[in-house]
Every structure is written in C-alpha cells, then in structure tokens.
Amino acid sequence: MNQDLVKIGELAKRTQISVETLRYYEKEKLLQPELRTGAGYRLYSAADEHRLNFVLHAKKVGFSLAQIKELLALRLNKDQHSCEEVKNYTGAKIAEVEVKIADLQKMHYALSNLYNACCGGSEKATSCAILSSLDDETLFTRKAK
Amino acid sequence: MNQDLVKIGELAKRTQISVETLRYYEKEKLLQPELRTGAGYRLYSAADEHRLNFVLHAKKVGFSLAQIKELLALRLNKDQHSCEEVKNYTGAKIAEVEVKIADLQKMHYALSNLYNACCGGSEKATSCAILSSLDDETLFTRKAK
DNA sequence: TTTGACCCTGAAGTTTGCTTTAGGGTTTAT
C-alpha cells in the first residue's frame, strides 16, 4: 500500500544511527520525513534515506551540520535568485573538498609507510613513527594561506 | 642561539590558530612544547610545528582529537610490545581513510555536476540540486556494514 | 485485552573542542 515508507526505527537500523539522532536531525531541519501517520508516526521515503546518507557521509569527512544544511540547500533554479551565487559557493566547496582529499592522500601515504615498515609479527620491527614518515617528506606543512 | 624555537604567539600566527587552542592541545597531550624558558614560556621546535600541522590536517578531515592522539602515538618500536597490534590498527585506519577519500570523490563529482550545470550568469539556469545529481547515480547509498 | 515492542514530545544532561575571564608575571622599546 504505502509504496516503501518506513518508520523511524527501521530507518535507524538501516543507517546505523539512533532514533534520537533522527529526531534531532528533524528538529535541526536536516531531514524532514516525507509524511506522518494519523498517530503522528514519522514515515520516511527512499529519497529521505538518500538525503540521510548524504548527511552521514558529509559528516564523516568533516563537514558540520550547518555546512551540510547549506550543501543540501544547493540547487540551481531559475526561480531562485542568483545562479552566480550558487556557482561561487559551489566553486569554493569544490576547492575545499579537493584540499580534504589531498590531506587524506598524504595521511594514506604516511599510514602505508608505517604499515609496510611493520613486520606483522612480534620481532625485528624497524623503529618508526607516523610522524617521522610525514616529516621526512615535509608533508602537511602549512603555508600561510 | 636557540636553534629555531618559537614562542607560542609565533606558532599561533604561523598555523592560524589561537594561542589558547595551543595551550588547550598541550593540556590534552596532543602537543607538548619542546621546552620552557626559565620564566615558564613555552618554546616550540620545528618538529612540534610538524606535529601540530598533522593534528590540524587530521582534524579537518574528520578525525577527533582522541583519534589523532592515537595516530600520533603510532610507532613501530621493538621495545614496545606488539608490532602486530600496530599493523592491525594501521590497516584499519588505512581502510577508514580510503572510505573517506571515496566519499569526498563522490561529493566532488556531485558538486562539479552542479557547478557545470550552472551558467554562471543570471539567466537560463537548468534546474538542478545537489541531491539529484547524487541520487541519479545512487551514490552514497549505505550498505549495512 | 493486555503486554511488549514500538512511537511521540519537551526538556534537561553530556561530551567535545574550544573561548573567555580573572588575576597575574616578563620582555622590550622608549
């Protein structure tokens, strides 16, 4: 009957987050459920679930809920005022994402160095720290922006 | 004389964070200054600055201070007990970093779509939202882990 | 028809990561 709407407990189980967090996200206007039953139960659609997944992934890579809300609001629409505004904001976010990717790649490199230097067993380990593998390459050196 | 030690204000200026945050990181054992002057002034070395940059970058990509402390503690050392432990932890962190990178690449793709769909001027914008560019590809769909 | 597994709201509490406040010492230029 109801195409594929799920109650809050089911969505929570699917996305591995708590029911309380879902209600909190609603209060914070990050995720409004598609509709409510007569009794007031929240019903979420597949689109709601996609939106939630976007939120969770964005959060994992360091965006705040406020930033995520802005990202979710991003839409080109002739009815909405400035296409130019959207283009500027999007361009800035793309740059931000690129910096994050570069940082993660450096961290990946450093961790791989450490991983490979390790015998895996319990003897003869080369003494090595994550920071020395970083320092060697002068990675993560912040130039005044 | 003192090779290249700097006081807290100078390090703060270089790394664009506040003096108070630096003192807070010390209290949290994320960054102990190389030494102190007779008067108790903190003096930071170049290695301290590298360590700090690592902290700041890791923070930017979504690691908590507690996780960063663990990462900084990572070192292979024959004196320390389990090389195997380090290898396991490092392997897990590498996987985590790879997931973050993949997430960011999807976000980059979505933002680029939005950016390109935009005329940049003030008319004729194709109606488009960040979520639709994501949904189209069914990106960010969380499979129960 | 009642019991157990769900769902609701509103408000208070918690943790993390800082920032601010209060009250001082130290250094350096004038």
Add this chain to the structure above:
DNA sequence: ATAAACCCTAAAGCAAACTTCAGGGTCAAA
C-alpha cells in the same frame, strides 16, 4: 623605569551534536 606587548595558570563559560529522562500514546500478537 614604565608602558605596551607579550606570556602564565586555573576555572568558568559556550556552541555543536547528541543522549537521556520523564511521561505518555499506538499497535499487533497472544
């Protein structure tokens, strides 16, 4: 030798992102 620009500690305060609590409704199965 004094004022401006720095530095110190300890403790309180704050915003973000949840979590817990208190007190109730709803619904399907036994």
